[in-house]
Amino acid sequence: MGESLASMAFGLAWVMMEDYRERVPELILKSNGRWGLAVGREGLDGDSSGRMAHDLAVRTHDLLPADVRDILKGFAAGVNHYIELHGEELPEWVRPEFTAHDVAARDIAVWSSGAERRFQASREGALDPAEGEQSWEGPGPVTASDIGSNAWAFGPERTRSGYAVLVRNPHLSFTSGYYEAHITVPGIVNFYGDFRLGGPFSIIGGFNDKLGWSTTNNAPDLAVVYALLKDPDRSDHYLFDGGSVPLEVRRVTVEYRGWGSVRARTKEFRFSPLGPVLHETADTIFVLKTHALGRYRLGEQWLRMMQAGNLEEWKEAMRIQAKTNSNFTYADADGNIFYVWNAAMPALPHEPSDDGVVFASGSADVWTSLYPWDDLPQLQNPEGGYVQNSNDPFHFTNLNEPFDPDGFPPNFPEPRLRLRSQNSLGLIHNERVFSLEEIVALKHSMGMTLAERVKDDLVAAVVGGTPTREMARAAELLSAWDNRVARDSRGATLFKLWAGRYFSRTDPDRRYQESWSPDAPTETPRGLGDSDAAVEAFGWAVDETTDRFGSWDVAWGDAHRIRAGDIDLPVGGCAGALGCFRVLGFTEDDDGKYRAVRGDAWVFAVEFGPTPRAYSVLLYGNSNQEESPYFYNQAELFADNRMKAVAFTEEDIEEHLAEQYRPGERHEP
Secondary structure, three states: OOOOOOHHHHHHHHHHHHHHHOHHHHHHHHHHOHHHHHOHHHHOOOHHHHHHHHHHHHHHHOOHHHHHHHHHHHHHHHHHHHHHHHHHHHOOOOOOOOHHHHHHHHHOOOOOOOHHHEEEHHHHHOOOOOOOOOOOOOOOOOOOOOEEEEEEEEEEEEEOOOEEEEEEEEEEEOOOOOEEEEEEEOEEEEEEEEEEOOOOOOOEEEEEOOOOEEEOOOOOOEEEEEEEEOOOOOOEEEEEEEEEEEEEEEEEEEEEEEEOEEEEEEEEEEEEEOOOEEEEOOOOOEEEEOOOOOOEEEEHHHHHHHHOOOOOHHHHHOOOOOOOOOEEEEEEEEOOOEEEOOHHHHHOOOOOOOEEEEOOOOOOOOOOEEEEEEOEEEEEEEOOOOEEOOOOHHHOOOOOOOOOOOOOOOOOOOOOOOOHHHHHHHHHHOOOOEEEHHHHHHHHEEHHHHHHHHHHHHHHHOOOOOOHHHHHHHHHHHOOOOEEEOOOOOHHHHHHHHHHHHHOOHHHHHHHHEOOOOOOOOOOOOEEOHHHHHHHHHHHHHHHHHHHHHHOOHHHHHHHEEEEEEEEOOOOEHHHHHHHHHOOEEOOOOOOOEEEEOOOOOOEEEOOOOOEEEEEEEOOOOOOOOOOEEEEOOOHHHHHHOEEOOOOOOOHHHHOOOOOOOOOOOOOO
16 A cells, blocks of 8 residues: 555565565566666667667656656656665666666567567568467477466356456466556555566556456457568668658667676667568568557556546546557446457558568558557447457357457458367356356366367277277276366376377368367367377377376376475366366476476456455465565465455455565565
8 A cells, every 4th residue: 555656656666576576677677778788798689679668768758647657756766775775685787776767668669579570480481370379288399379368257147146257367477477466545546456577557457446357368460561662762761652751760779798898789770650660672671560669658558447437437548559459358346247359450451461561652552540449349248148258359259249250350350269268168158157256166177178079089099990908998098087187187198198299290181070160169170180190199198198107097186286496286277279278388397297387377356246355366476586485375275276365455454464564664574
């Protein structure tokens, strides 16, 4: 609690520093282009774009509302004061020199290195359009498809209490920096949510006493690369609208530590009035045009969302459109539930290009406005009393009211519903009425949709051939397995290893007997398309599981663990590509067992009665310091499929108070 927004932000920064130490200044320095100055040449990647972001933060600072500036200033002061009092505990490069501009740069971008890399990869033919679509832990490739989230909202007709309920379920790397906190300034803001390390505004989800929201990743095509012809007489100009337009050259100097002194490197970036130049050839420049660059009001938008008291006020904050993507799932105390596929989508005057590049000779060829926010795919209080998203496009947010795929411009996504999304819908597309506690239990559902679709075919293919004795026995185990990945599930580990082998080695067009179809969105894909490959993979999986774990009937939790410091716990959950709603991603340890490194992280479920009632869990806790009492202190709770009650009211906080002090004082947790 703070007496002002500045003091609140000071306290938030202070406790982040207590719990994460140098990780907080590291993230700020990486955002404003001073990481190389802190750690040397190896830290220079991204510093040039960071310096440009910082420059924009300086230029736009006075355009921000006073309350936003107060928060930025207070946060910087909290970081600095902690360093001043605890500098001896921190690396030498951590210095109390941060400003409000440094903090603001965390939420600003003027250059997109990702867009530059994607463009170069597409020009070289190295971009795999399927990259990130699947994640098979085992012998096959592991990608980042499980970096995402699930979200549910239930209307009053679906809850025993008659109040709306919101569920937030992100699954990112366990180093992604979710920080669970409750900020309060009487009469100004009272918000419980996640604040990503290094700033006060990177809020992914949370709630106040009237409403809450959750984000889930989407992947809108927010940008167009325009190919512009160079002026043959002046290489630093391009031809546009019948004239010659100059390019702006921005020289960015970044400093870095090296050989006992501070050195500098200068890099040139070319910009057009349309956007940054990603690439040049002898006669053409390729320019990126997107609303996602140059926006500076993200902190303002998050603050207004936190302060909103009803759905219309929350929508008005969303119309700022500084947050340019992500699905938003919403619920409130008035009983509303709402979903929006949020995206700063350009209104294109041309057809989308297969390779993302469009030739432009003038203004008529280039987009100049965004698709109106209020016309984006949205669903409010639909039939069936639920909305949900698990990172697929908007079309099947609610099966009672699907979106018409022909009702949107061609640069909007096509329908898609992967197995994790189908699992989500299978859990809630029904007439069940839930208590908040039953929703918490449902969130921890251990079902694996892939097994429901192909296991019977796999068993039939194995026993219908000439299996070895061990393969036949293993197939019998698999047949009896209940398709869950709970800690005591036997057969799940064997099936996972089989899936990794089969799906990574089978032609994508032959993996299933029946591919996914929007006409049967929750029933396809199904069946095995290549029985011979499936049987070969099964024989391999029986041997591999035995070699790795001593037996092919190993319990899931004996093979899959939460490990950190002295903690070593069995845990249930699997990759989203396998169709798990309880998502966990693993890496292989030296002993052959799998250690959870990403997946369900900060999860909450909140019921919006007269006073919000909520549960939450943050698997890895609120500190990365092993000596801290908050390091992985919620891992056992998570492994047991439980959440802790959230202390939201002053009375609840007082009852559960562990310690009380004023940030700024020397304090040992």
